[in-house]
Amino acid sequence: MFEQVAAAIQQMNVSMPMLRLLASTLVLIVIVLVLRAILAKLIRSNIQVAELRRRWLVQSRNGLILVLLLGLVLIWGQELRTLALSIVAIAVAFVVATKELILCFMGSLVKGGARSFNIGDRIQVKDFRGDVIDQNLLATTILEVGPGKLTHQRTGRATVIPNSLFVSEPVINESFTEDYVLHVFTVPFKREDKWQLAQEILLENAQAQCEPFLETARRHMRRLGDRRGLDVPLVDPRVSIQVPVAGEIHLVVRYPCRPSERSAIEQAILSETFGKHEFSVKGGSTGEEEPAAPVDTE
Structure with a gap:
């Protein structure tokens, strides 16, 4: 019995700061509502011009809303500061955990905005070279062409390039002139x-x-x-x-x-x-066989 009462008192002590904040918020709202009613009554009774009366009503309402917001910030400042720090920590952790995905999205925006290439173009990024067959927000798929940079035969292998490379690496488009x-x-x-x-x-x-x-x-x-x-x-x-x-x-x-x-x-x-044709100094110029040397039969 006594243990239950002690636990209830302890829980009440823990929640007292929150109750004080809620009570302060309620008092502030009541004060603002009362002030708005008083100001509206004074404006309607003392200002006869309709346009001027409407202007004063709007300005007084906006001023009281600003006072209410400032009061809420002052009352809940510590809690808001703690919440902001928590949100920043969560955001930083999220950015660190999804850094590569964010870079892929950025690379997709970069290549789309710059119109670097289209489906079917032959491109080269770092050591990757081939014909583009697919692209999405995360990666670009090419059919490899090679081996080397001077060969134009497909190797039969597909390479999936993360779009993050397009943020930091130059793209060579070998099909820039389209049909020819x-x-x-x-x-x-x-x-x-x-x-x-x-x-x-x-x-x-x-x-x-x-x-x-x-x-x-x-x-x-x-x-x-x-x-x-x-x-x-x-x-x-x-x-x-x-x-x-x-x-x-x-x-x-x-x-x-x-x-x-x-x-x-x-x-x-x-x-x-x-x-x-033969272009070596040891061969002929047209590929025709040179006459054989005469054979001594004597």
């Missing part, structure tokens, strides 16, 4: 090789491979330049010369093609060039 792209590959030679002949033959083969769609590619690039306000380069096949190191000549072949035909046209040009 400018493909580039390099053919190395030694300085003493017949690279001048190789340059002519590579250009002839590139022109022959691109002839069926060259005019269509020109029109497409012109339309793209007009639509995006870009100075689009000429699409005609060309072979440029580079000297990366002493003793070497690199021929850089560039030609227009559809994105799906890059590898096929490159292989056709290389097969046609090196299958019928």
Whole structure:
């Protein structure tokens, strides 16, 4: 019996601060309501102009609401401070626990806002390179192209890239020019090789491979330049010369093609060039067999 009474008294002592806060809040609300009634009665009895009376009524009501809010903040300040600290701690823990997910959402916003690529484009992010087949708020799926950065064959593997990479890493879009792209590959030679002949033959083969769609590619690039306000380069096949190191000549072949035909046209040009010609100083210039040395039969 006495233990139950002691427990009730202890519980009452614990809840007394809360009761004081509730009582103070109730007193404040009653005071504000009484003041509003008194002010409204004074305004209606002393101000005869309807517009001015309505203005004073609205202003007095808003002023009393502000007083009520300030009073509530003063009464519940300590509890509100404790609640705010708890909310901040929960928010910090939530951000730490979901950091990667938040970065993925941010990456999705970044790539969407910048319009970095679309489904079907060939992109490269860090060491990941391939054709985009799916994208959502968390990840982007590509079909891997490789091996390496110079190969254009699919490996049959799919790579799921978290969108958080798009926040901190640059994206290379190899399909930026849409229906037609400018493909580039390099053919190395030694300085003493017949690279001048190789340059002519590579250009002839590139022109022959691109002839069926060259005019269509020109029109497409012109339309793209007009639509995006870009100075689009000429699409005609060309072979440029580079000297990366002493003793070497690199021929850089560039030609227009559809994105799906890059590898096929490159292989056709290389097969046609090196299958019928020899550019080493030890071989002939056209791939024809050199006459054999006369045999002494005596």
